[in-house]
Amino acid sequence: MALSNRDRARLSLGIQAGIFVAILVALILIIDWGAVRRSFFDLENVSGMFPEVITIGLWNTVQYTFFGFLFGLLGGTVLALMRIASFPVYRWIATIYIEFFRGIPAILVFIALGFGASLAFGLNLSTLQTASAALAIVGSAYIAETIRAGLQAVPKGQMEAARALGMPAWRAMVTIQIPQAFRIVLPPLTNEAILLTKDSSLIFVVGMAGSAAELTKIGRDGILQYGAGMTPLVVAGACYLLITVPLSILARRMEERSPGKSSRRRGKKKATESPVTAGVK
Amino acid sequence: MSTEVTAPAGVVIEDLHKSYGDNEVLKGISVTVNPGEVVCLIGASGSGKSTLLRCVNRLEDPNSGRITVGEFEATDPDVNLDAMRRQIGMVFQQFNLFPHLSVLENCTITPRRVLKQPKADAERGAMHQLELVGLDHLADRRPAQLSGGQQQRVAIARALTMKPSLMLFDEPTSALDPETVGDVLGIMRNLATAGMTMIVVTHEMGFAREVADRVVFMDQGVVVEEGPADEVIGSPSQPRTQDFLRRVLNPLGE
Ligand SMILES: Nc1ncnc2c1ncn2[C@@H]1O[C@H](COP(=O)(O)OP(=O)(O)OP(=O)(O)O)[C@@H](O)[C@H]1O
Ligand SMILES: [Mg+2]
Numbered sequence: 258m259a260l261s262n263r264d265r266a267r268l269s270l271g272i273q274a275g276i277f278v279a280i281l282v283a284l285i286l287i288i289d290w291g292a293v294r295r296s297f298f299d300l301e302n303v304s305g306m307f308p309e310v311i312t313i314g315l316w317n318t319v320q321y322t323f324f325g326f327l328f329g330l331l332g333g334t335v336l337a338l339m340r341i342a343s344f345p346v347y348r349w350i351a352t353i354y355i356e357f358f359r360g361i362p363a364i365l366v367f368i369a370l371g372f373g374a375s376l377a378f379g380l381n382l383s384t385l386q387t388a389s390a391a392l393a394i395v396g397s398a399y400i401a402e403t404i405r406a407g408l409q410a411v412p413k414g415q416m417e418a419a420r421a422l423g424m425p426a427w428r429a430m431v432t433i434q435i436p437q438a439f440r441i442v443l444p445p446l447t448n449e450a451i452l453l454t455k456d457s458s459l460i461f462v463v464g465m466a467g468s469a470a471e472l473t474k475i476g477r478d479g480i481l482q483y484g485a486g487m488t489p490l491v492v493a494g495a496c497y498l499l500i501t502v503p504l505s506i507l508a509r510r511m512e513e514r515s516p517g518k519s520s521r522r523r524g525k526k527k528a529t530e531s532p533v534t535a536g537v538k
Numbered sequence: 539m540s541t542e543v544t545a546p547a548g549v550v551i552e553d554l555h556k557s558y559g560d561n562e563v564l565k566g567i568s569v570t571v572n573p574g575e576v577v578c579l580i581g582a583s584g585s586g587k588s589t590l591l592r593c594v595n596r597l598e599d600p601n602s603g604r605i606t607v608g609e610f611e612a613t614d615p616d617v618n619l620d621a622m623r624r625q626i627g628m629v630f631q632q633f634n635l636f637p638h639l640s641v642l643e644n645c646t647i648t649p650r651r652v653l654k655q656p657k658a659d660a661e662r663g664a665m666h667q668l669e670l671v672g673l674d675h676l677a678d679r680r681p682a683q684l685s686g687g688q689q690q691r692v693a694i695a696r697a698l699t700m701k702p703s704l705m706l707f708d709e710p711t712s713a714l715d716p717e718t719v720g721d722v723l724g725i726m727r728n729l730a731t732a733g734m735t736m737i738v739v740t741h742e743m744g745f746a747r748e749v750a751d752r753v754v755f756m757d758q759g760v761v762v763e764e765g766p767a768d769e770v771i772g773s774p775s776q777p778r779t780q781d782f783l784r785r786v787l788n789p790l791g792e
Contacts, residue, residue: 417597418634418693422648422700423624432651436638 296486303485306475306492313468314475315496320385321457321471322500325392326450332393333400338430340405351401358398364459367391371463384469388460392453400449407442408434447508451501472496541670541732546573547608547625547703548735549594554603556589563589564600565759573703576736578746578767581756582782587739590756591706594737595626608703624652627697631709633689635681635696641668642677645696653700660699667695671725687718694725705729707738741786747771755779 260268339351358366370391374380382390411434419429458473465474472493479489549571556564563586571577579587592598594605596612596619605612610622636644645664649655655663668674671691673684681689690710697705707726711719723745730736730749740746746753746767753770755763755778763776774780785791 412634414630414632414634415636418628418630418636419648421595421597421623421626421628422697423620423622423652424648425620425652428651432647433636437636440638 297488297491299485299488303479303483303488303492305483306479306489310472310475310479310492310496313470314472314493315499317385317469317471318454318457318496319500321388321392321460322450322454324385324389325396325457326453328389328393329396329400329449329453330446332397333404336397336401337404337408340401341408355398355401358395359402363391363395363456364462366395367459367462370394371460384460384463384465387463388457388471391459392456395456396449396453399452400446403442403445403449404438407438407445410441411437444508444512447504447511451504451508454497454500454504541698541729541734543574543703543729543733544701545608545703546733546735548573548575548606549704549737550604550606551590551594552604554590554593554600554605556586556593556598556600563759564593564603567603567756567759567761569754569761569764571735571737573735574733575751576730576734576738576749578750578753579737579739579756580741580743580746580753580770580782580786581762582785585756586759587756588708591628591708591737591739594704594706595623595628597628620652624700625703627694627700627702627705629690629693629697629705629707629710631712633681633686633693633713635689635693637681639680640677641673641679641681641684641692644681644692645699648696649699664695664699667698668692670698670728671695672721685718686714687721690714690718690722691725694722694729698729702734704735704737707736707740709739709741711740711742743771743783743787755782757782 336351336354339347340355342348342351367387370382370387374382374387415433415437416429419433420426424432457471460471461474461477465471470478476490476493479485479492480487483489549569551567551569554564554567555562567586567590569577569590579590581587589598593600594607594612596617600613603613607622608625610625611617612622635641636647639647642661642664645667646655646657646660649660649663650657653660665674665677668677671694673688673691673695676684676688676692681692684692694710710726711722714722719742723742726736726738726745727749738746738750748767750767752764753767754761755770755774755776757778763770763774763779769775770779771783774783
């Protein structure tokens with residue numbers, strides 16, 4: 258009871274450190290490191306995965322994600338504009354689309370496109386088309402909400418100033434609002450790209466030829482092929498990190514120097530300024 | 539070096555009504571501003587001054603009544619709003635410069651994109667306006683790198699690059715540090731001298747007395763009193779005007 262806040266904080270920190278060390282020691286003693294090495298880090302036996310895991314797997318994953326993201330961005334921008342349109346039918350359509358595709362598992366879209374498209378419409382989509390289209394369909398729903406939030410984060414006065422100068426609505430949108438919204442949404446869009454990179458693995462439900470295999474497919478096949486336990490999956494996982502970690506760092510960098518931050522600071526300054534001037538006038 | 543005002547427009551507002559839901563903000567406003575005239579709109583917070591100003595360039599849609607600006611009938615549903623707004627410059631309390639563009643680009647973007655002026659012409663026009671507000675040396679800066687007073691001067695220059703025939707000012711100095719207010723008011727006075735038609739919402743009674751041809755006092759959505767600045771501010775006849783001016787000129791109430 259006589260402990261001060263500072264003592265209590267120190268005590269709690271000490272206890273946490275103690276628990277952490279205990280767990281670490283237990284892990285080191287209990288775990289059969291040889292077995293872990295054999296089933297997860299058996300790198301000698303998976304050397305056959307190279308260079309294909311990079312030249313085919315990583316390359317395909319990047320391609321599927323890139324096109325999925327690109328078309329998702331286009332679709333998402335259109336949906337976001339529909340979502341804030343004054344014509345209600347546009348808003349309804351966009352809302353239904355967004356809620357639907359955010360609400361169902363992405364894997365259903367892959368199945369629907371992979372099997373349904375040929376059954377229903379006789380379309381014969383390539384793996385690249387299936388994967389990119391599925392990612393674009395799902396991604397656009399999330400991206401639309403991100404972009405809508407970005408558009409609405411641009412102060413109303415910007416649009417008003419542009420319209421007051423005589424810019425038509427579309428021109429003000431294109432030259433004033435969208436460029437500012439774009440800067441605001443760049444970090445969350447990068448996160449979206451990370452999610453899509455991982456979702457591109459869902460194409461496995463459809464199956465694909467070896468030349469179209471992406472990372473997860475190559476990892477799964479490798480388990481059977483190399484007798485190196487789960488090591489091929491670890492290799493595939495590392496390849497994903499090769500894409501996602503730089504994106505993540507990029508997103509954090511942009512967040513740190515985002516214009517949103519400086520404008521928020523400016524906003525605060527104004528808020529303290531106006532009562533002063535209000536008192537003077 | 540001074541501003542050239544080519545063809546100042548007159549403004550006629552007749553029986554203007556505007557409601558937000560059940561809240562009737564403008565209750566039958568009629569005001570006439572002759573070409574080249576400067577009218578200051580004064581009144582308590584919430585009396586509808588901004589709403590009236592924003593109805594003139596149709597940033598707000600009035601419920602009924604009639605507004606004409608020069609040859610434009612602002613309240614005609616078929617009016618070419620963009621063409622009309624190109625004739626009307628507006629200056630906002632919060633400046634509303636475009637933060638992603640440089641000072642120069644703020645002033646050239648509309649002439650270039652809307653009036654389709656060649657880049658060189660637009661830049662020449664913009665630099666001329668920036669010179670007039672004394673900020674041509676900051677043309678390459680971003681708005682965030684400028685003081686409030688400088689931003690407001692850029693906002694005025696930006697509006698003038700469109701060669702408007704009417705300027706609307708909505709409390710242009712209310713967000714400024716006191717020491718920068720004078721620069722902005724000085725530019726507005728030059729503009730008035732050059733013959734621009736101006737409607738200015740302001741709490742700067744000194745400016746109103748010196749520059750305004752007429753002062754309109756609004757309260758709760760109606761025009762209570764209007765007339766020459768010296769009369770309305772110096773010897774108001776209406777009790778509500780007297781009361782408002784007492785509070786503005788003597789905020790501590792001694
Ligand atoms: N977009 C809006 N929606 C709903 N009510 C509004 C809106 N804009 C203004 N009002 C209301 O209309 C009334 C008049 O507002 P207005 O901004 O015209 O007053 P003002 O005279 O400019 O006041 P101030 O000196 O504070 O700027 C206020 O009661 C305000 O709450
Ligand atoms: Mg106002």
